Amino acid sequence: MILSRYQSSTALLAAGDLATIVAFAAMGTRSHGSETGIGYVLATAAPFMFSWLVAAPLVGAYRTDVAAQTAASIGRALLAWALALFPGVAGRALLRQSAFPPISFAITTFLIIGVLLVGWRALFALLQRRGAHRAN
Template structure:
């Protein structure tokens, strides 16, 4: 099954990053209002967008590698660089948590899609 090349795949990545940011804000008692979420999310969403461009994700949006890996690494690296540039804080513990959670989210849905697609094709 060939995934359709629609913006829905980019939307899944955007939602994954937004969920990561919302969870982070909630865990730090910062509230999840639209303005606060946007402030937290824009550096990571910038990284996600760059990852999509670099990997040409629209060609194989559901591919775990290289698409998913590039989008994930770009999300974290660009997100952290932009946070550092704007004095938003980039503690090592945060880098580790952000890398882990975004990895689970951005790679996880692709892995699940791949497994489901393989199961369907073997039936």
């Protein structure tokens, strides 16, 4: 089955969003001297990816009219990330069978992934606009 342009661009946007979360997990595990294998990194990122995949569609982060507009795309992504953060942190603690991490972890996680999402979403919106311009 061939994906429509909308489906493929939405899949690419979602893949990039998830890649930002995985990138943060990889940076975090490396900076803390933890295991750096892909399985460990993905297990670390999994609760955040799951909560993201629930929150992002709920706030319309993948709507086509939002994805192509830089400010709207970034705004929806940050709203989704704000909603996904606490469940992600809680899920991480449950999977690791550890105490809830300090607030500094949640703040750092929110800020760094937020910055990564802003950069990715801005790049994606720019590429979408350029692609639409060339198609016309």
